[in-house]
Amino acid sequence: MNLIAAVDQNWAIGKDNGLLVKNPADMKFFREKTTGCVVVMGRKTLESFPGGLPLKNRVNVVLTANRGYSAKGAVIVHSREGLFEKLKEYGGGEIFVIGGESVYRMLLDECDTAYITKMDAKFEADAFFPNLDEQEGWEIASDSGEKRHGDLKFRFLTYQNRRVSSEIAE
Numbered sequence: 001m002n003l004i005a006a007v008d009q010n011w012a013i014g015k016d017n018g019l020l021v022k023n024p025a026d027m028k029f030f031r032e033k034t035t036g037c038v039v040v041m042g043r044k045t046l047e048s049f050p051g052g053l054p055l056k057n058r059v060n061v062v063l064t065a066n067r068g069y070s071a072k073g074a075v076i077v078h079s080r081e082g083l084f085e086k087l088k089e090y091g092g093g094e095i096f097v098i099g100g101e102s103v104y105r106m107l108l109d110e111c112d113t114a115y116i117t118k119m120d121a122k123f124e125a126d127a128f129f130p131n132l133d134e135q136e137g138w139e140i141a142s143d144s145g146e147k148r149h150g151d152l153k154f155r156f157l158t159y160q161n162r163r164v165s166s167e168i169a170e
């Protein structure tokens with residue numbers, strides 16, 4: 001299972017149920033990585049998308065405790081266990097955890113690869129990703145080098161979770 005997120009210097013990811021900044025290069029990267037895959041998200045992240053609509057050309061799996069919740073074009077699950085049951089139906093395909101904070105935290109230990117767009121900036125925020133530089137087992141496997149969108153400097157980092165990767169290899 002993979003995870004993909006854009007974070008600032010403080011590992012902030014969002015404010016008022018929206019992203020911190022619009023970065024077209026990062027949106028393109030996100031689209032290229034996740035198209036054709038299963039994307040797993042919390043209900044609030046789904047509702048943060050334009051029109052509250054699922055992402056095109058992906059299987060959108062949405063977590064909510066609300067049994068009456070429905071969203072056209074999305075697969076709804078109601079618990080961590082329900083999520084893993086549902087994911088068995090998509091066996092073999094790539095799965096990306098796409099947020100938000102609560103879902104990243106819940107599934108971090110299940111992931112072997114994290115695609116992190118690290119922004120060289122600090123924003124006011126109310127949602128955060130766990131600091132992978134302080135998380136045991138996680139290490140940077142690749143670094144795109146510095147990129148720019150206007151004044152915003154950022155880099156595409158790939159982190160690997162040594163613990164999960166070694167379990168897969170066994």
Ligand SMILES: NC(=O)c1ccc[n+]([C@@H]2O[C@H](COP(=O)([O-])OP(=O)(O)OC[C@H]3O[C@@H](n4cnc5c(N)ncnc54)[C@H](OP(=O)(O)O)[C@@H]3O)[C@@H](O)[C@H]2O)c1
Pocket residue numbers: 004005006007012013014015016017018019020041042043044045046048063064065066077078079080098099100101102103104106127
């Ligand atoms: N920078 C990035 O890459 C990135 C990516 C995605 C999101 N974000 C940001 O993250 C923020 C949202 O994060 P968030 O933590 O507030 O919301 P979230 O994780 O998107 O959604 C939280 C909701 O998901 C449901 N949920 C989570 N775990 C569940 C479980 N185990 N069982 C059943 N339902 C579960 C609950 O829905 P119910 O309340 O309906 O029960 C919960 O309220 C926003 O600011 C968004 O823009 C940033």
